[in-house]
Amino acid sequence: MLEFDGLRKSFGSNQVLSGVTFAVAPGSMFGFCGANGSGKTTTMRIAMGLVRAEAGEVRWHGRPLDGEVRRRIGYMPEERGLYPKMKVAEQVAYFARLHGLDSGAAARAATEWVDRLGLGERRGDPVEKLSLGNQQRVQLAAALVSRPEMLILDEPFSGLDPVGVDALAEALLEQCRAGVPVLFSSHQLDLVERLCDSVGILARGEMVAVGTVEQLRRQEGGRLLRVVVPDAPPHWAAELPGLRVVSEQAGDTLLDLDGGADDQAVLAAALATGRVTHFAWREPTLVELFREAVAVPTAPGVAA
Numbered sequence: 001m002l003e004f005d006g007l008r009k010s011f012g013s014n015q016v017l018s019g020v021t022f023a024v025a026p027g028s029m030f031g032f033c034g035a036n037g038s039g040k041t042t043t044m045r046i047a048m049g050l051v052r053a054e055a056g057e058v059r060w061h062g063r064p065l066d067g068e069v070r071r072r073i074g075y076m077p078e079e080r081g082l083y084p085k086m087k088v089a090e091q092v093a094y095f096a097r098l099h100g101l102d103s104g105a106a107a108r109a110a111t112e113w114v115d116r117l118g119l120g121e122r123r124g125d126p127v128e129k130l131s132l133g134n135q136q137r138v139q140l141a142a143a144l145v146s147r148p149e150m151l152i153l154d155e156p157f158s159g160l161d162p163v164g165v166d167a168l169a170e171a172l173l174e175q176c177r178a179g180v181p182v183l184f185s186s187h188q189l190d191l192v193e194r195l196c197d198s199v200g201i202l203a204r205g206e207m208v209a210v211g212t213v214e215q216l217r218r219q220e221g222g223r224l225l226r227v228v229v230p231d232a233p234p235h236w237a238a239e240l241p242g243l244r245v246v247s248e249q250a251g252d253t254l255l256d257l258d259g260g261a262d263d264q265a266v267l268a269a270a271l272a273t274g275r276v277t278h279f280a281w282r283e284p285t286l287v288e289l290f291r292e293a294v295a296v297p298t299a300p301g302v303a304a
């Protein structure tokens with residue numbers, strides 16, 4: 001297990017992490033989510049020894065990470081660390097050598113990863129001549145080339161086109177199948193939902209939700225009712241008892257009903273405003289679960 005245990009960190013008076021705890025199992029993919037500035041990068045930097053935590057520790061197989069273990073981590077930092085003048089394949093081979101591969105093995109592994117990530121035709125170009133998305137692919141090749149024992153990737157999918165996303169997703173799934181724990185941060189929640197075994201949502205300095213998407217759905221208490229009434233006036237459902245309007249756009253309304261609320265009463269109210277073209281229960285997406293989890297709780301009796 002890669003364990004993050006009770007991490008605390010402040011920058012001046014800004015308490016960023018106040019006890020962050022979660023674990024990534026070998027062979028599983030963990031999607032690390034949270035609003036901008038919630039502390040994902042700080043958490044990953046602590047794991048890599050780039051930021052010192054005030055309390056807590058990160059362990060691999062029960063032992064705190066040290067320099068030796070960190071050399072076996074494939075890390076992709078948020079601030080991309082490439083040498084702009086170095087050629088693509090040389091750069092990737094350079095990172096492989098830094099992680100202990102001899103020069104022959106490093107060159108072979110670099111060729112393989114450069115090809116796999118769709119950069120074969122650019123292998124001889126200096127990195128600075130590549131588009132941002134392609135530089136991103138080089139950075140990923142650099143993280144993967146040393147056959148790491150763990151992967152910690154800070155927003156690896158940002159800036160990639162759909163083909164790049166697919167190539168990276170396949171590469172990460174292959175690492176998982178080989179038993180590597182993969183932790184990556186992302187704001188692309190559809191991707192996290194599709195790829196990850198587990199998800200963690202960081203808010204207010206803590207993991208406010210951790211588990212499979214299915215477990216998060218159960219925690220948040222269930223299903224949403226989608227009602228489409230193209231001609232309904234705005235806010236037609238706002239005053240109905242026992243429900244909350246999650247979203248409303250051009251007659252397409254998403255409702256969160258209390259346990260005892262009557263969906264047939266909602267249907268009758270919808271029909272009273274016009275023709276109902278869609279009326280069905282559905283599971284919340286990870287985006288909706290995320291919004292729910294990061295929303296600041298209001299004290300009882302205080303109007304939102």
Ligand SMILES: Nc1ncnc2c1ncn2[C@@H]1O[C@H](COP(=O)(O)OP(=O)(O)OP(=O)(O)O)[C@@H](O)[C@H]1O
Binds near residue numbers: 035
């Ligand atoms: N070196 C630093 N000095 C001072 N404050 C910092 C430093 N590094 C991070 N912070 C602050 O810590 C908070 C968390 O930042 P962090 O980059 O970890 O968040 P994040 O979840 O990765 O955000 P994003 O999704 O925008 O990348 C922010 O308020 C940030 O300004």
